[in-house]
Amino acid sequence: xxxxxxxxxxxxxxxxxxxxxxxxxxxxxxxxxxxxxxxxxxxxxxxxxxxxxxxxxxxxxxxxxxxxxxxxxxxxxxxxxxxxxxxxxxxxxxxxxxxxxxxxxxxxxxxxxxxxxxxxxxxxxxxxxxxxxxxx
Amino acid sequence: xxxxxxxxxxxxxxxxxxxxxxxxxxxxxxxxxxxxxxxxxxxxxxxxxxxxxxxxxxxxxxxxxxxxxxxxxxxxxxxxxxxxxxxxxxxxxxxxxxxxxxxxxxxxxxxxxxxxxxxxxxxxxxxxxxxxxxxxxxxxxxxxxxxxxxxxxxxxxxxxxxxxxxxxxxxxxxxxxxxxxxxxxxxxxxxxxxxxxxxxxxxxxxxxxxxxxxxxxxxxxxxxxxxxxxxxxxxxxxxxxxxxxxxxxxxxxxxxxxxxxxxxxxxxxxxxxxxxxxxxxxxxxxxxxxxxxxxxxxxxxxxxxxxxxxxxxxxxxxxxxxxxxxxxxxxxxxxxxxxxxxxxxxxxxxxxxxxxxxxxxxxxxxxxxxxxxxxxxxxxxxxxxxxxxxxxxxxxxxxxxxxxxxxxxxxxxxxxxxxxxxxxxxxxxxxxxxxxxxxxxxxxxxxxxxxxxxxxxxxxxxxxxxxxxxxxxxxxxxxxxxxxxxxxxxxxxxxxxxxxxxxxxxxxxxxxxxxxxxx
Numbered sequence: 006x007x008x009x010x011x012x013x014x015x016x017x018x019x020x021x022x023x024x025x026x027x028x029x030x031x032x033x034x035x036x037x038x039x040x041x042x043x044x045x046x047x048x049x050x051x052x053x054x055x056x057x058x059x060x061x062x063x064x065x066x067x068x069x070x071x072x073x074x075x076x077x078x079x080x081x082x083x084x085x086x087x088x089x090x091x092x093x094x095x096x097x098x099x100x101x102x103x104x105x106x107x108x109x110x111x112x113x114x115x116x117x118x119x120x121x122x123x124x125x126x127x128x129x130x131x132x133x134x135x136x137x138x139x140x141x
Numbered sequence: 142x143x144x145x146x147x148x149x150x151x152x153x154x155x156x157x158x159x160x161x162x163x164x165x166x167x168x169x170x171x172x173x174x175x176x177x178x179x180x181x182x183x184x185x186x187x188x189x190x191x192x193x194x195x196x197x198x199x200x201x202x203x204x205x206x207x208x209x210x211x212x213x214x215x216x217x218x219x220x221x222x223x224x225x226x227x228x229x230x231x232x233x234x235x236x237x238x239x240x241x242x243x244x245x246x247x248x249x250x251x252x253x254x255x256x257x258x259x260x261x262x263x264x265x266x267x268x269x270x271x272x273x274x275x276x277x278x279x280x281x282x283x284x285x286x287x288x289x290x291x292x293x294x295x296x297x298x299x300x301x302x303x304x305x306x307x308x309x310x311x312x313x314x315x316x317x318x319x320x321x322x323x324x325x326x327x328x329x330x331x332x333x334x335x336x337x338x339x340x341x342x343x344x345x346x347x348x349x350x351x352x353x354x355x356x357x358x359x360x361x362x363x364x365x366x367x368x369x370x371x372x373x374x375x376x377x378x379x380x381x382x383x384x385x386x387x388x389x390x391x392x393x394x395x396x397x398x399x400x401x402x403x404x405x406x407x408x409x410x411x412x413x414x415x416x417x418x419x420x421x422x423x424x425x426x427x428x429x430x431x432x433x434x435x436x437x438x439x440x441x442x443x444x445x446x447x448x449x450x451x452x453x454x455x456x457x458x459x460x461x462x463x464x465x466x467x468x469x470x471x472x473x474x475x476x477x478x479x480x481x482x483x484x485x486x487x488x489x490x491x492x493x494x495x496x497x498x499x500x501x502x503x504x505x506x507x508x509x510x511x512x513x514x515x516x517x518x519x520x521x522x523x524x525x526x527x528x529x530x531x532x533x534x535x536x537x538x539x540x541x542x543x544x545x546x547x548x549x550x551x552x553x554x555x556x557x558x559x560x561x562x563x564x565x566x567x568x569x570x571x572x573x574x575x576x577x578x579x580x581x582x583x584x585x586x587x588x589x590x591x592x593x594x595x596x597x598x599x600x601x602x603x604x605x606x607x608x609x610x611x612x613x614x615x616x617x618x619x620x621x622x623x624x625x626x627x628x629x630x631x632x633x634x635x636x637x638x639x640x641x642x643x644x645x646x647x648x649x650x651x652x653x654x655x656x657x658x659x660x
Contacts, residue, residue, distance in 0.1 A: 049281075101224060
């Protein structure tokens, strides 16, 4: 799976990149822009907090970038560590469910056996203005 | 193989419009949800059109609308795609939800064999290449009805690719001409459905029901080979018929949205890159808040599922557990008859026109009705076809009834057509009887015929005398005829018919009159 020789410092292309494109650092400068942080915060709903967190992210990216040093020409990418396992097929029988009461206990708010969520599609900017939603 | 069962379920729908700039195609926004109301039954087909308007070249004035479609069909199965909870459309909220569906920690997906078979069957029916190895991925976005925060789908390597769907478009003023068109199928993939959100704007909250979360979906992606809303609608209808014939899915859906977009394009309206949501009260789509920036689904391989491996007769490992392997050839051999084959057989067997075969299959239950009538009468198939498609269907449409709601049974119509075939009654009398049958549920055709004395006159001598009398009573018409105006005979026939209270066969009348005139 790994190439026999590891050449550090060379920017070899990751072999056979199918489907998942590398969007994080298009310029290859290793710097994480404020724009990118905002984008990530919106997508993943995480709060980067401050400069420290961003610096940590940059270090993490730099560390992962070292993978590019590996020569993977002609090597099939590994899709899953389970690639040699058999995918188990379940028969089409009803074996679960009917536990609404149990599941609803996990919810802070419930209305007549429905989970209650805040109204959909509120932009992140607007959310920041409001009180944080009740956690449960 | 599991017996096909027809299931219903509500599907969420999202619409996306392509940006009008050189034919680019944007991805789709996050799912928004609603319940389809005002339709018979429930919908298990959701439609996403991607309409790209290609900029006209210099000198051209017309926009070329190109329609691509993504169709989500809910798989007919007992249990969900990755869990053992039941698939059923009407149940108390959150009662058909397992721990996995609710995304509780420690739960894992377990693939449902029936869903894989459904995907293979559909792929084979659409002439696809079935990928012997396909992969599952996670597609991330946040929405209350998606408890895990991601949907398991097949983005990198779906189960079936590169197929085609052939459909027939009826052209001409009377829609008599049927032209075959083809749309390429880009891929078919297995994916999870999301739960259902009910928006309560009054209390500023959303109620979530996860009964539908995790139900298996087949996403069928069509290439933008269609040039108008009508083609798209017809292609989708054909796909629906195929899915029903396979037992893979059942569906009802409105194609008004395609038509609306086409109308807008044709009016030169600009279509913005926006996501629309369906407002069930208004009965149309309304624009949602614009998406801020592009949607990024952060696809990653599903770490809990190994690749899905399928086999054929050649590659099947010896001594394998039949419950754990899926043999594509085995499934191919047992594919049910597809609509296109059914139509060919109808044309061959009964000598009907292609457009008739389309009509028979397009109307739910009509084919079965037709076949039941054929079984019980020896009347000419062409006569049966004509009566079923023109008179029977006409009455149904007039009163907005489905075939299942018909007051006339196939046996009743068969009896009527037999009477007609044996020349017990005339064609116009038969129509009268049909009208009576439609209204009164307990009488048979024979009863109505005798009650209303609609039997054809069998006494030839009496008929001859009547013809003689009419001829003598209208010498001018007879003279006209003898002068060479052959159409005047119709007037005589009409008079005789009236005199017999329409109980004489016009062809017999004509024969008698002609004999008398020539003597």
